[in-house]
Amino acid sequence: MTTNPKTEELKNIFLNVTNSDGIITEKQKNHNGKFIGDEKDVRPTTTEICPECNNDSAFYELKQIRSADESETRFFTCTECGKNWREDDH
Numbered sequence: 001m002t003t004n005p006k007t008e009e010l011k012n013i014f015l016n017v018t019n020s021d022g023i024i025t026e027k028q029k030n031h032n033g034k035f036i037g038d039e040k041d042v043r044p045t046t047t048e049i050c051p052e053c054n055n056d057s058a059f060y061e062l063k064q065i066r067s068a069d070e071s072e073t074r075f076f077t078c079t080e081c082g083k084n085w086r087e088d089d090h
Contacts, residue, residue, distance in 0.1 A: 043077075050078035051085060 043059040050058060058076040065073050074087040 045079060046076075048076050050076075050081060050083055052083035053078060053081040055080040 041059070043061075045057050046060050047056055048058040048060070049056055055078050057079045059079060060077075061075045062072040063075060071089045075084065076087070077084050
């Protein structure tokens with residue numbers, strides 16, 4: 001009996017999981033409920049130069065930490081070295 005590859009593919013479930021550090025990763029479960037493969041970081045990235053290692057890619061997050069009439073603060077994490085920094089408009 002042959003199986004349809006698309007049907008087999010649908011048996012795997014992808015889950016977005018937030019860990020204790022607030023990092024969103026994607027995990028894959030097979031049809032038996034077992035995790036398979038590696039976790040994949042699914043946070044959004046942007047082109048931003050890291051002040052530590054000069055890498056040109058960073059994860060980013062926007063947060064409203066001041067009053068509502070001021071712009072959001074942008075938080076970055078380097079995809080290579082993990083350095084964290086922030087950027088404000090003032």
